[in-house]
Every structure is written in structure tokens, then in C-alpha cells.
Amino acid sequence: MSQCLWxxxxxxxxxxxxxxxxxxxxxxxxxxxxxxxxxCRELFSLLSRYPTGVTHAIILSELQMxxxxxHSFLWLDGESKKMSIGDFVHARFANPEAILxxxxxxxHDLPGxxxxxxxxxEHDDDGTTGASLEVYLHQKFYQHRQLTMANCRVRLTRCxxxxxxxxxxxxxxxxxxxxxxxxLLPTDLMLFLTDCESLMADxxxxxxxxxxxxxxxxxxxxLRITCVGDVTTVHAPDGGTSQQVCVALSDDAGRCxxxxxxxxxxxxxxxxxxxxxxxxxxxxxxxxxxQMFIEYGPATVCFCxxxxxxQAMDDSHSHNSVLNHSSIVTDDExxxxxxxxxxxxxxxxxxxxxxxMSLCVQITSKSxxxxxxxGDQQEEFDLEVSDDSGSAKLHISNRxxxxxxxxxxxxxxxxxxxxxxxQTTAEEKHLSWDSRHKGSDLWNVTSLSGWVASPxxxxxxxxxxxxxxxxxxxxxxxxxxxxxxxVTWTQLHCxxxxxxxxxxDGYLWCAACGVKDxxxxxxxxxxxxERRALELCWHWSFSFSVSLIDDSGVxxxxxxxxxxxxxxLQTTPALFxxxxxxxxxxxxxxxxxxxxxxxxxxxxxxxxxxLNTFVSEED
Numbered sequence: 001m002s003q004c005l006w007x008x009x010x011x012x013x014x015x016x017x018x019x020x021x022x023x024x025x026x027x028x029x030x031x032x033x034x035x036x037x038x039x040c041r042e043l044f045s046l047l048s049r050y051p052t053g054v055t056h057a058i059i060l061s062e063l064q065m066x067x068x069x070x071h072s073f074l075w076l077d078g079e080s081k082k083m084s085i086g087d088f089v090h091a092r093f094a095n096p097e098a099i100l101x102x103x104x105x106x107x108h109d110l111p112g113x114x115x116x117x118x119x120x121x122e123h124d125d126d127g128t129t130g131a132s133l134e135v136y137l138h139q140k141f142y143q144h145r146q147l148t149m150a151n152c153r154v155r156l157t158r159c160x161x162x163x164x165x166x167x168x169x170x171x172x173x174x175x176x177x178x179x180x181x182x183x184l185l186p187t188d189l190m191l192f193l194t195d196c197e198s199l200m201a202d203x204x205x206x207x208x209x210x211x212x213x214x215x216x217x218x219x220x221x222x223l224r225i226t227c228v229g230d231v232t233t234v235h236a237p238d239g240g241t242s243q244q245v246c247v248a249l250s251d252d253a254g255r256c257x258x259x260x261x262x263x264x265x266x267x268x269x270x271x272x273x274x275x276x277x278x279x280x281x282x283x284x285x286x287x288x289x290x291q292m293f294i295e296y297g298p299a300t301v302c303f304c305x306x307x308x309x310x311q312a313m314d315d316s317h318s319h320n321s322v323l324n325h326s327s328i329v330t331d332d333e334x335x336x337x338x339x340x341x342x343x344x345x346x347x348x349x350x351x352x353x354x355x356x357m358s359l360c361v362q363i364t365s366k367s368x369x370x371x372x373x374x375g376d377q378q379e380e381f382d383l384e385v386s387d388d389s390g391s392a393k394l395h396i397s398n399r400x401x402x403x404x405x406x407x408x409x410x411x412x413x414x415x416x417x418x419x420x421x422x423q424t425t426a427e428e429k430h431l432s433w434d435s436r437h438k439g440s441d442l443w444n445v446t447s448l449s450g451w452v453a454s455p456x457x458x459x460x461x462x463x464x465x466x467x468x469x470x471x472x473x474x475x476x477x478x479x480x481x482x483x484x485x486x487v488t489w490t491q492l493h494c495x496x497x498x499x500x501x502x503x504x505d506g507y508l509w510c511a512a513c514g515v516k517d518x519x520x521x522x523x524x525x526x527x528x529x530e531r532r533a534l535e536l537c538w539h540w541s542f543s544f545s546v547s548l549i550d551d552s553g554v555x556x557x558x559x560x561x562x563x564x565x566x567x568x569l570q571t572t573p574a575l576f577x578x579x580x581x582x583x584x585x586x587x588x589x590x591x592x593x594x595x596x597x598x599x600x601x602x603x604x605x606x607x608x609x610x611l612n613t614f615v616s617e618e619d
Contacts, residue, residue, distance in 0.1 A: 006471035006601075007387060007412050010445065011344050011360050013456050014040045020060050021067055034067060035340045037358030041416050042066055044443040046450075053453025053615070085122040086131035088159070096158050099270060101193075104135065105151045116142060120154070120184070136162075138186040140299060155304070156190035157267045189268050191302035196222070199279045199303060206252040215285050215292075217299060222279040223249035226256070228269050245269045249278065249294070259294040260286075268296060275307030339439070348389035350420050350429050356439060357418040357431075361385035361392070362470060363411050364603060368496040368513070369404045379404050385413065385431075392429035395421075399435050405497065405539070406444060408561065410603035410610045412471055416441040446471055446601045446612040447563065453597075453615045460597055463554040466609060471601040475617070478596070479547040479555070481588040488584060489577040490543040494521060500538045508538060540573035542566075544588065545608055548598065557608035558600055564611050568594075 018039045042063055046054065083098045106119045116137045162183045200206075204222040227248035234242050245266050247259040259278075261268050272278055284297030296302070338345055339356035347359065367382040379398040384391060394415075396403070407413070417440030421430040434440060445451065452473055460475040484490075491500045491508070498512040509516040521537040542565040548556045566572055569587050576584060596614040603610075 006469045007360055007362055009469075010412070011040075014043060015344065017043060017060060017063060021064055035342055036344050037339060037341065037416060038067075039063065040358055040360070040414060041441060044414050044445065044448070045441070047448050047454065048443065048450065051449045051453070053450055053455075056455060059454070059456070084131070085120060085133050088133075096160060097267065097270075098159060099155060099157045100159055101153070101155045103151050104154045107137075117183070133184060135184040136186040138188045138190070140188055140301060141190065144192070144301065153193040154190055155193060155271050156187055157270055158187045158189045160185045160187070189265065189271070191268075191271050191304045194279075194303050194305060196277060196305050199277075199305070204279050204281075204303075208251045208253075208255050208257060215287050217282045217284055217297065220279065220281045221251070221283060222277055222303075222305075223251055223257070225272060225274055225276050225278050226250050228272070228274055231266060247278075257292065257294060259283075259296070260288075261296055265296045268302070271302075272304050273307070277305035277307075279303035279305070346389040347385075347387050347392050347429055350392065350424060350431065352420055352422060352424040354420040355418075357420065358414070358416045359385075359387070359418055359431075360412065360414050360445075361387050361394075362601075362603075363407060363409050363413065364391065365409055366404075366407060370495070383407065390429065392431050394418075394431045394433060397432070397434040397436070403435075403442075405492075405494070406447070406561075406563065408610060410470075410601040411444055411446045411612060412601065414441075414443045414445055444612075446599055446610075447561070449599075449613045449615055452599050452613060462552050463548065463550045463556040463600075464552075466556060466600055466602055471599070473597060473599050474548075474550050476548040476550050476556075476596060476598050478591045478594045479549050481591055482545050482547070482557075484543040484545060484559070488542065488544040488588060489573055490541050491538045492541045493518065494537045494539055495535050510538075540577050542569075542573050542576065546591065546611065548600075548611075556600070558598070558611040559608055560611040561613075564613055567614070 014036060018034055018036055021034050021039065043059065046059060046062055082101060083095075085100060085102055088098055088100060100120070102120045102122045104118045104120050108117055109115060110117055117134050118137060119132050120135045121132045162185050199222050202220075204220045206222050208221065208223075209219065225247060227246075229246040229248070231243050231245055234244055236242065242263055243266060244263075245261045247261065247269060248256060249259055250256045259280075279302070280294065281301040281303065282297065282299045284295045284300055286293055286295050338354055338358070345357055345359060347361065350357065350359075362385065363383055364386055365384040369379055369381045379396070381396050381404055383394045383396060385394050386392070398404070415433050417433065417437055419432045419434075419437075421432055423430040433442065435442070461469070461472045463472075463474050463476065466472055466474075481488075492498065493500050493510040493513060493515065495515075496510065496513050498510055500508045500510050500518055503509045503516065507516060508518045510518060515535065518536055518538045521539040541562055542560065544565070545557055545559045548558055550556075560568060562573060568591060569576060571587070576587070579587070595617040597617060598614045599612045600609045601612055
């Protein structure tokens with residue numbers, strides 16, 4: 001198990017930023033629900049864009065603006081598109097994909113007209129009332145005004161604001177907002193949230209009837225959602241195209257029927273999920289290709305009974321406890337999404353079937369590289385990772401170019417979009433990360449120069465702390481350069497990172513893998529088209545270490561990564577290998593006496609340390 005204390009310090013920095021965002025937002029549900037993983041994702045995304053560093057004040061300002069402006073709902077898959085009513089009104093833009101949820105009440109007519117309006121109130125789970133907003137009712141909901149009188153909870157999307165005309169949006173303190181408000185324009189993408197007892201009392205049937213073989217409007221029915229499909233494109237015979245989403249429904253008897261949502265109604269599928277009960281008043285039946293479907297007709301009204309997970313979740317601060325929190329949404333198949341979890345997730349808290357997880361871990365080992373799909377488009381490899389709570393086996397599926405060679409034992413990673421595999425048990429964790437999945441991000445934290453150049457982790461530390469902390473930033477000078485072996489460069493097999501050597505038959509081969517007749521990466525002409533290219537290739541790599549000394553006189557031997565060495569020498573490994581021995585010696589000698597702020601890491605039981613990245617202190 002890794003004892004990387006620096007990793008904990010890094011996570012404490014994220015928690016401090018999370019706390020600052022909550023404080024600046026003030027009291028309220030949206031402020032309290034800033035997920036730890038959202039802060040982590042946005043922080044490292046920001047640091048990757050500012051390699052020369054950024055101040056703490058700018059980081060906090062950027063994160064605060066992102067969260068309060070309404071961009072934050074885009075980071076989650078579906079569920080996070082929810083926005084508070086107050087944030088929606090005061091955001092810099094009113095995104096039509098945002099999902100609003102609240103209690104609709106107090107129906108009334110627009111003064112001097114018979115146009116119906118109602119108030120949409122934001123009610124938090126603790127019973128407090130937030131902002132309120134006036135909403136024009138769509139004509140299909142005119143007959144349901146009695147529901148608004150009963151304070152019915154609704155969920156709606158494709159919301160657009162009418163320009164303010166001297167009206168007001170009420171806040172929880174009943175103060176008016178500059179004497180102006182914008183009303184919500186009518187939208188038909190709204191469903192009423194209710195319970196099964198109320199629907200049964202209103203005459204909704206839980207079984208499809210036999211007369212539903214004829215098109216047109218039929219009796220109200222309540223069906224279970226078994227699947228919500230993806231958006232697909234349909235090509236019509238006349239050359240036109242449309243988009244559709246298929247929602248699979250089933251009744252109590254197990255009979256199934258699909259509901260098709262077309263074009264302007266696609267966003268309705270964002271308002272419910274698999275496992276919910278969907279009640280349809282006046283469902284419209286249509287025959288396509290000898291099969292009957294339900295459509296969201298002009299008179300169709302949707303009611304929803306949300307699926308509530310039976311598993312209660314407990315808010316625990318300790319990473320040694322079993323994870324159990326109400327903000328982890330679980331569907332009827334037991335798949336839990338940890339994207340909105342408000343605290344840091346530790347390896348020991350991972351449970352089987354969880355998805356959308358974010359973890360901060362250190363690499364302890366990595367496997368060889370294999371390829372899947374066509375050519376070398378998909379890298380597949382395994383990592384052994386750990387934090388101070390436990391270790392896990394992590395399978396990486398990657399389409400980013402050459403990720404494998406940039407990940408080394410001892411380095412620290414921040415991964416978003418992790419999925420826990422079925423093999424996961426309380427004792428052994430198996431995780432998967434796929435770059436193709438929405439919301440998947442990976443940062444090699446120890447290689448981000450933005451960390452070094454930003455005052456996020458405090459002052460540089462002494463090299464004497466490296467063995468106990470696992471990683472640290474230190475102000476050092478390069479005392480000397482040492483070749484690893486006979487030369488300061490080497491040739492590595494692309495799939496296992498082992499050194500390739502000349503064979504007695506005259507070709508290069510990898511003794512570790514047994515692969516023969518290897519060619520330099522990029523020389524595709526000699527590679528058989530029937531075999532994956534990188535399995536038969538090698539690449540150039542630097543092969544030297546540096547002696548470092550800090551301000552207190554402590555020394556440390558460290559091996560620079562290829563990226564770090566390339567930045568130090570300002571040349572690529574291939575170009576360096578092509579130089580004469582004297583030219584190589586001159587370049588390496590020029591490093592002596594260089595003052596840098598270095599980011600070092602060490603894997604337990606490994607020597608020397610790894611020099612991941614640096615910031616030069618030279619003028």
C-alpha cells in the first residue's frame with residue numbers, strides 16, 4: 001500500500017477550494033452540493049492550461065465563476081443538468097438544456113388577460129424555500145391547473161426566459177431583484193412528479209389493453225421504464241432526416257411497447273430514467289413498420305413516479321468505512337453513480353458496480369501494452385494503483401496518443417469517469433477507465449508543471465522528506481549527470497518498455513517479449529499490414545540520471561522522464577542519439593549548475609527517484 005503523503009496534501013488542496021466555493025456562494029443547497037470530483041476535475045483542467053502557473057486567487061475565481069454561471073451542470077451525464085431556479089435566472093446564459101425542478105403553485109392569469117401563469121418555487125430537501133419564478137403554462141397543461149393549486153412538484157426542460165418587463169423573481173428572503181424578472185416561456189417538455197397511489201386513484205391502468213392495436217389516442221396507462229436509448233438519426237425515403245430516442249416500457253404483465261420521442265421532444269428523455277414509472281395521459285399510438293409505438297402527442301401529458309433506491313447511504317468522513325451516501329444515485333440494477341458525491345472517494349470505499357468515480361492514486365506497477373480494435377488505435381494495459389486506504393487493479397483503455405509510455409511507477413494520477421468491475425470485492429478492487437466514455441479524464445499530476453509553478457502546495461520542501469512523502473516539490477541544483485549503462489540514450493520496445501538489443505541474425509529484438517525484427521517507430525513500410533504496428537516497433541528514450549542538491553545540502557539521485565529530459569536538453573531522444581559523442585557530452589555538461597524547482601516522486605522500494613517535471617529558476 002502506498003503511503004504517499006503528498007497525495008493527501010494534494011487532495012486537501014482540492015477540499016480547501018471546495019470549501020471556499022461554498023463559502024463564497026453563501027448558504028443554500030446548490031452551494032452545499034459542490035461535488036469534490038467537480039472541483040478536482042476543474043482544478044486540474046485549469047492547471048493543464050496554465051503550465052507557467054496560476055495564483056490561488058485566480059483559481060478560486062475561475063472555479064467560482066464556472067460553478068455559479070451554470071456551466072457546472074454540463075460535467076455530469078444527464079443528472080447534473082439540473083440547475084437551481086436561482087442559478088438559472090442569474091446565470092450568464094439560460095441554457096435550454098438545463099433541467100429545473102420545483103413546486104408549481106398559485107395559478108393566476110396574466111393581468112388583463114386569460115393567459116394562465118403559475119409560480120415555480122424551489123424547495124430544498126430540508127424544507128427550506130429558495131427562489132421562485134413565474135411560468136407561463138403551455139396550452140396542453142391548461143386542464144391541469146388544479147394540480148398547481150395542490151402544490152405539485154414538476155420537472156421541466158427547454159426553458160427559455162422572456163425578457164424582463166419590470167416584474168420580479170422572488171428570493172427566499174422575499175426581496176425583489178432590481179425590480180426585474182424574466183418569466184419562463186411555455187414549454188411542453190414538463191412532467192408531473194407524483195406517486196403510484198395518486199395515479200391509480202386517477203384511473204391510470206398498469207396494463208396495456210388489447211385495443212391498443214389501433215392508432216390514435218388511448219386510455220391513460222402507467223408503465224415501467226426498462227431502457228432509455230441513445231439519440232439516433234432516421235433517414236426518410238424522401239431524403240429528409242430526423243432524430244429519435246426510443247424509451248422501452250413494460251406493464252405489470254410483462255408486455256412491452258416502445259415510446260418514440262422525435263426531434264423537438266428528444267429532451268423529454270432527460271427528465272426520467274430507467275426504473276421510473278412513466279404515466280401517460282392520452283398516449284398517442286402510431287403504427288410504424290407493422291409495429292405499434294407510443295408517441296408524445298399534442299394532448300399527451302406525462303407523470304412520473306421516480307425510482308427511489310432502497311439502499312440508504314450514510315455520510316461518512318472516514319475512508320475506512322463503507323461508502324454509503326444519499327448523493328450516490330443507484331438505479332434498479334444497482335449501478336451507483338458517484339459523480340455527485342460531496343467528499344473525496346478512497347480506494348477502500350469502492351463498491352462493485354459503481355460508476356462515474358474520481359480517484360487520486362499513485363502508480364505502483366504497470367503491465368505490458370496490448371492493442372485492440374483496428375491498428376494501434378486502442379491501447380490496453382493494466383496498472384496497480386493505491387492510496388493510503390488500499391490498492392486496486394486498474395484496466396486502462398485509451399485512444400489518446402502514446403499514453404502508456406508516459407505513465408511510470410511512482411507517479412500520481414487523477415482519474416475521472418472510473419467504473420468498478422464485477423470482480424470487485426471488499427478485499428480486492430478492480431477498476432476500469434476508458435477514454436471513449438463521456439466524462440472520462442486522466443491527469444498525470446506529477447507531470448503538470450502548473451503544480452510546480454503555482455503556490456498551491458506551499459513552499460518547496462527539502463529532499464530529505466521525499467522518502468516519507470512519496471512526492472514533493474523541491475528547489476534544487478543539478479550537480480552532475482550520470483549515464484545509465486554505457487550510453488545516455490536507449491531503444492525501448494513500444495509495448496513493454498524493455499530495452500531492445502541486436503540479435504545474432506542482424507535484427508533488433510525484444511528479449512522480454514520474444515518479438516523479432518523490430519523497426520523504429522514511424523517506419524511503417526517494413527511493418528506487415530496484417531499485424532498491429534506498434535507491437536513491431538521500438539522508440540528512442542533518454543537513459544541518464546542527475547544528482548540533485550537542495551538548499552540545505554541534501555542530495556538525491558533522480559532519473560528524468562523522457563518529457564522532462566527533453567525539456568532540459570531542448571531536443572528529442574531521436575535527435576540526441578544522432579549527435580556525436582562529444583556533442584552529447586556537451587549538452588549534458590551544460591545541465592550542471594542549473595537551478596530548478598523540481599517535481600520528484602518515488603515508488604516504495606524503488607531507487608532512484610523520478611524527476612517528472614520542473615520549472616527553471618534561471619533568468
